[in-house]
Amino acid sequence: MVNLNVKLPGLKLKNPVMPASGTFGFGDVAAAQKYDLNKLGALVIKTTTPNKRVGNPQPQIAVLDDGVLNSVGLTNPGVEQVINEKLVALKKLYPNLPIIASVGAEDEAGYLTVTNQLSRARLVDALEINLSCPNVAQGGMTFGVHPKMVARITSAIKQKVKLPIYIKLTPNVTNIQEIARAAEDGGADGLVLINTVMGMRIDIASRKPLLGNNIGGYSGRGIKPIALYLVHQVRVATQLPIIGMGGIETASDVVEFMLAGANAVEVGSAHFHNPLVCPEIIQALPRVLDDLGVSDINDLVGQVKFN
Template sequence: MTNISVKLPGLNLKNPVMPASGTFGFGDVPAAQKFDLNKLGAMVIKTTTPHATTGNPQPQIHVLDDGVLNSVGLTNPGVDVVIDEKLTALKEKYPELPIIASVGGDSEADYVEVAKKLSDSGLVNALEINVSCPNVARGGMSFGVHPDVVEDLTKKIKAVVNVPIYVKLTPNVTDITAVAKAAEKGGADGLSLINTVLGMEIDVKTRKPVLGNNMGGLSGQAVKAIALRMVYQVRQATNLPIIGMGGIESAEDIVQFLLAGANAVAVGSAHFHDSLACPHLAEELPALLEKLGVDDVNDLVGQVELN
């Protein structure tokens, strides 16, 4: 019998597949109602901020042939409502399902406040620290492009939480390994990568960008080669567990990410074509591993053979 279970800090995954943050809301979107969420390795909820936010101007999503551009922003009802209503309901319905909460904000204080509240709630198994949000105190730059800020923020969050933290890395940097090492130095228990690649699409008739916010995050098959390369580079730079993502649509894609160095994967844009992408991928994986002569999914991690 092929083993597809994975053990990561704070997380006992029955399979290495989970929805990427934002994809399944708080386990309350229509796609999440279509199947038993216990079929997932874990559930990653939408990024939560201190107060309710409505996100960016419409249109927020534009589907391309090979990916998705989005500028949704961090639309959420605020951390207190997320804990009292969303997480409580999710935990009640799925008491055994590992839950990863995603943390966001506009300042370091925001991140620390949200992380502490989520950790103290006792409703989550781990936190994903989304460091690709705008930080107004640094002239609108993203936290995640500054290794020193990532290290400092990770330390501050680590000091107030009692669950493992996974720092989510932005690909919009010159050297992703510098940021990965900074997160490790700050005490991160794991890493998630990649977040979306900054992109743009223009309508030739109107001469205007297709997104209300002009630019947005590109995800899907278009970014898979970039994501694989970055997962590989980060695996060479650190031994921290990695949750890999970026264009995963098939069991073969999962195996590629594991070979590059990921321990588990998150699926996002594939849901635009198949709302049951996660359970389908988890079901397809054992047959592929058997075909490849692999008895344990964990044996694939970082085993890419370079030319």
């Protein structure tokens, strides 16, 4: 019998697989209606901000052969509605499913507002602090590239809330190890990486970018080698638990990320091509591990053997 259980701060996961923030809404999108979400290790909800956001100009998403470009801009109804409507409904349907709330804001005060309200509501098990969103004019991207700012915001949140906090890191930096250590110094309980890589595609007939906001975050299988490299770089720089992401589509991809140093994973862009990708990965994992002679998935973490 292969063990898929993973324990992280604040989270007891029956397996290491969860949908990434933004791909499953608040458990209320069409894909979430296709199977029992209790099969998941956890669910990461769409990023929540202090107030309602309508997001960036349309089109916000371009699905490509090798990934997805998005410039959604953190569209969400604001923290009060998320708590009173979205999370209450989700918790009623899935009272035992671990839930991670993704948090975004334009300034430190905004991060504290959202995290405090989510913590007091007692409807989520952990907080994913999105300090690295490339699709908003202020906030995330500015914060996530400066180690001192990452440490300061992490520390400020940690002092105010009782929930475990996971800091989401951007790949759009010179030295991701420095950012990871800053989050650790600030008291982070874990890390999530990588967020999207900045990108653009152009329609040659109109000569206009595919996205209404011109540029956006690129995700999917095209960034997987980058993500694996950066997960390993962070693993050797810190002992914090890592939730890895970036181009995961199969059970073998999950194994790769764990060998690189991830303790669990999030699946994002693959949902655009297959809404059942998470349960299919979870179902395939025992067979893949058995073929590899692995009886406990946790034994894979950081066990890459370099040439």
